[in-house]
Amino acid sequence: xxxxxxxxxCWIKKNQAFLHPESLVVFNESSNIxxxxxxxxxxxxxxxxxxxxxxxxxxxxxxDNYYFRVEMKNxxxxxxxxxxxxxxxxxxxxxxxxxxxxxxQEVMEETTVxxxxxxxxxxxxxxxxxxxSNIPESAxxxxxxxxxxxxxxxxxxxxxxxxxxxxxxxxxxxxxTFPRNTPKDxxxxxxxxxxxxxxxxxxxxxxxxxxxxxxxxxxxxxxKSKASPSNDIIFSWYKWGDSKRLxxxxxxxxxxxxxxxxxxxxxxxxxxxxxxSKEIQLIVAGELNSEIQxxxxxxxxxx
Numbered sequence: 387x388x389x390x391x392x393x394x395x396c397w398i399k400k401n402q403a404f405l406h407p408e409s410l411v412v413f414n415e416s417s418n419i420x421x422x423x424x425x426x427x428x429x430x431x432x433x434x435x436x437x438x439x440x441x442x443x444x445x446x447x448x449x450d451n452y453y454f455r456v457e458m459k460n461x462x463x464x465x466x467x468x469x470x471x472x473x474x475x476x477x478x479x480x481x482x483x484x485x486x487x488x489x490x491q492e493v494m495e496e497t498t499v500x501x502x503x504x505x506x507x508x509x510x511x512x513x514x515x516x517x518x519s520n521i522p523e524s525a526x527x528x529x530x531x532x533x534x535x536x537x538x539x540x541x542x543x544x545x546x547x548x549x550x551x552x553x554x555x556x557x558x559x560x561x562x563t564f565p566r567n568t569p570k571d572x573x574x575x576x577x578x579x580x581x582x583x584x585x586x587x588x589x590x591x592x593x594x595x596x597x598x599x600x601x602x603x604x605x606x607x608x609x610k611s612k613a614s615p616s617n618d619i620i621f622s623w624y625k626w627g628d629s630k631r632l633x634x635x636x637x638x639x640x641x642x643x644x645x646x647x648x649x650x651x652x653x654x655x656x657x658x659x660x661x662x663s664k665e666i667q668l669i670v671a672g673e674l675n676s677e678i679q680x681x682x683x684x685x686x687x688x689x
Contacts, residue, residue, distance in 0.1 A: 392459050393457075394416035394456070394459075395454070396456070397413040398452065400450055413426045422448070425443070426439060426442070427439065427442070429510075430536070432456065437454055438538060440510060446478075449476045450474060451471040452474060454472070480506075480508075480574055482562070482576045483516065483562040483574065484504045485503050485576040486503075487501070490579065490581055491581045493581060495583065498546060498547075499548070499549050499580075500545070501578070502544050502545075503516055503542070503560035504542045505540065505562035505564075507538070514563055516542075516543040516561070516563075518560055520556055520557055521547070521558060522548075522549075523550070526546045529543040550582070554582040554614050555579060555580065556580045557578070558579075559577045584658060585660065585661065586619065586654035586661040587613065588611065589610070589662065591610070591652055591663050591666040592608045593608075593668065594608070599668075601644070602641055602642065604642075605646075605668060606638070606639045607638045607666075609621045609636055611661065614656075618656055619655065620634065620655045622653040622655070642670045644670065646668065647668055648667070649665040649667050
């Protein structure tokens with residue numbers, strides 16, 4: 387098509403028939419008709435078969451089928467796309483942002499993770515804003531508005547961070563806030579859970595009772611460690627001065643006596659690594675304190 391100034395657009399509601407009734411014509415560029423809408427704007431270049439249109443401030447009563455019509459003058463030519471109506475369905479809540487990847491399983495610690503969050507910008511003059519919550523400490527975020535070939539726009543936000551065991555099972559949320567000509571904007575969000583794979587961390591021992599105990603008292607030593615996967619952690623218990631493994635369970639319970647007073651440590655292990663706890667002393671009342679004997683022991687040694 388040539389003479390682009392003579393190409394006009396028209397939108398008809400419900401019925402493809404033109405001007406039957408006239409009230410169904412919501413927009414006619416050639417006649418300067420605008421009916422039922424605050425503003426309608428043609429973004430596309432009609433001479434290049436681009437008819438992208440923005441309907442501003444749509445309300446629930448605008449839900450319907452709409453037919454696009456093109457008119458030319460000199461020569462006189464008209465065409466209604468009666469077999470390709472556009473259905474506008476108005477909802478009070480916009481679609482949630484698209485967060486990718488949708489699932490983060492088996493992310494190894496210290497690897498770089500990339501997340502992308504996008505939201506459609508149905509109103510170019512009032513694009514949504516994107517914000518993140520519960521983000522990792524190392525996160526770097528960039529956000530930009532991108533235009534598609536059809537002249538519509540989307541807001542993209544990219545987050546990059548290095549996976550840390552502290553972020554394991556953390557829910558990261560991406561929130562899109564859409565401006566509205568009302569006192570309150572509309573917000574929708576999408577969430578993804580981080581699942582980080584890492585070797586044992588923060589391995590330590592708790593002892594119950596925690597104070598010195600008398601002979602015959604039941605004592606429970608618990609080896610605690612953070613690791614992922616956590617269901618395959620192997621625990622090993624040792625007593626200073628004895629190379630023999632005492633137990634392989636998370637907890638070790640026994641009755642206090644002369645022989646089991648002393649310093650204990652545990653080792654936690656999974657498929658990704660191993661970590662040794664610091665020693666903890668079990669004091670049995672009436673027994674010699676082994677502090678002097680233990681002083682020469684290297685607490686940072688690993689079996």
